[in-house]
Amino acid sequence: VAPRTQRKPTLDTVAAALGVSRATVSNAYNRPDQLSPAMRARVMATAAELGYAGPDPVARSLATRRSGAVGVLLDDRLVRAFADAALPVMLDGLASVIDRLDQSLILLPGTAGDGPRPEAVARAQADVIIANSLPDGSAALAAVRRRGLPLVVIDQPLVSGAPMVRVDDALGGRLAAEHLLALGHRRVAVLTFATAPDGFEGLAPDRRLAGMRYLVSRERVGSYLATLRAAGVDPPVWEAPGSARGLGRRGAAALLAGEPARRPTALLCASDELALGALEAARDAGLSVPGELSIVGFDDVPAAQATPPLTTVRQPLAEKGRLAGEQALRLLTGDRAAPSHHLTVSLVVRQSTAPHRSQHSS
Amino acid sequence: VAPRTQRKPTLDTVAAALGVSRATVSNAYNRPDQLSPAMRARVMATAAELGYAGPDPVARSLATRRSGAVGVLLDDRLVRAFADAALPVMLDGLASVIDRLDQSLILLPGTAGDGPRPEAVARAQADVIIANSLPDGSAALAAVRRRGLPLVVIDQPLVSGAPMVRVDDALGGRLAAEHLLALGHRRVAVLTFATAPDGFEGLAPDRRLAGMRYLVSRERVGSYLATLRAAGVDPPVWEAPGSARGLGRRGAAALLAGEPARRPTALLCASDELALGALEAARDAGLSVPGELSIVGFDDVPAAQATPPLTTVRQPLAEKGRLAGEQALRLLTGDRAAPSHHLTVSLVVRQSTAPHRSQHSS
């Protein structure tokens, strides 16, 4: 035997020590039924003795042509992506199926809202990619296609041939807007996250709203606007460059500034995170919610149930992750191309909205 | 040429098409200097033509004996791990160095606060592991050792031989407690996250406090208690089973219940997330902060700067991630075993604490 002292033990080492073939040792780990229990026990014993921790995952991947990992593409840096509590909830749903199937999770953070660098995608050791909420035309998706990796898209963008898991944003937007209209609000403002990955922050001009680069923005915000306008209400739209509480607070502060008579009595927020920020802004401004200001969120993240409980459009976040994970696995095993899921949403009325009280009434 | 229609192109395919050797194509991708520019251009051109997306990451890993990924061990499920905003901040710091060095990030979620399953660790395709805040004796760490993977520990537990990145929790605990003492508070309560991964929630008896299974709890909470007791104050300790806002709210509510004369005038919270929850509880109870109740957090997460800005112990979260990443990479390249880092903390006094007003004064 060659003098291989330092080297880590491999299947061969164990097989040699035992005087059996490598295949037998492999079987001991992967196909216990191909082996007598006694032999298996002997293999495991000497493996433990030699400090062999089981088949090398990389080598196994090469042989299997399976890395056993799903790669998740995020639009932005981790701090920013996780600034919205909706992400961990979704990921947790995903992780639950991933883990059950012994797959692992590779996170590919993006840059400036545009998704991961193509090189990072090219190097990712994943069998399947789940793209989470990327802007139209992200270079990362081209890289995925180039590698021929199966792809599942969550939320956006539309990618031909890729199954998608998304929610009915148009319905959600309508429900939220109708709720406020039904409560008698006419001075409504919209607070949204980015409509394009360019860092813009401020009152969005019509031109911008006409060219939104995110499907979700188009549908959700588009639906807010359509519903409101159909009722003769033309709301100002503040666009934040992301979905973080601080951004929501700043945007809401801007929308709420100005003389009381013209101040919005209701805020339609494209995410709970923004709505939670708006809640803070209301508090800053000394405005009671829902007394003087109604606020509606979107998502129904766990935090929406806190102080005061937020009226919001509930979307099944964990379910999205779970479904995306299942789609991904189905793509892997190849039984039938998975169909897209279009999940429904519902309005959850809690305590951040109330009927509009005209200024003349008591 | 063999009829390999469906198969994905490999280095060989490209080499054959070009009539050169496989090595040349490999060099074209990895060592442009070993190649004439003209040849390189030709290689890239035919690669593009054939739809070859570059060397297969898994095969490359096998040959290099490097997977190019760092594995991060989390104590709990993703939703729970991310319930504390400190995690994404740390991970972002980590991701910044990871990404710069073309490594990717594998997330290994845990179960019930005890870290990932050993099998998951055994299968992880990572060159190095970063364990984030695991309890003493987590099975995951044994699995890491078994595989002989280099390990960096963040916060806890102490693992002999593994470099560590942690903060001075004892100092932080003392600063926070002394701050309240200096403000004249005598009726102080402590609100902490788990002291053992067993799901306990409630007032922690002394017995529990004597056997804390987390290093951070031992130091941070231990320091609260030591400092307070040295001043003759013996605080009740509420233990939440995790560090989430909702848990903090519930715990604080319990601590604040009871007759006003015996109610604590100050809360020492082991994390900002818990403190933020306590803030909600105070609001629920109609208590003004800091007028009637002072609250101190720990961490200084971004949200600590919101309504009202939280007095807290600042620890360099992103820096922790960055350092851990650098340690990990150093372990990989092998230049000198990286030393442990013990980062300092500082008290940031903001607006959630104020001098104690005795009930007799105006």
Place this chain on the structure above:
DNA sequence: TTGTACGCGTTATCAA
């Protein structure tokens, strides 16, 4: 530039 010996397993196919 090229030849070619690895890297470490998996999985038919065979033989006993």
Place this chain on the structure above:
DNA sequence: TTGATAACGCGTACAA
């Protein structure tokens, strides 16, 4: 049944 043989899988790296 139980175990062995050997052909891959796809690159990397060093000597020639």
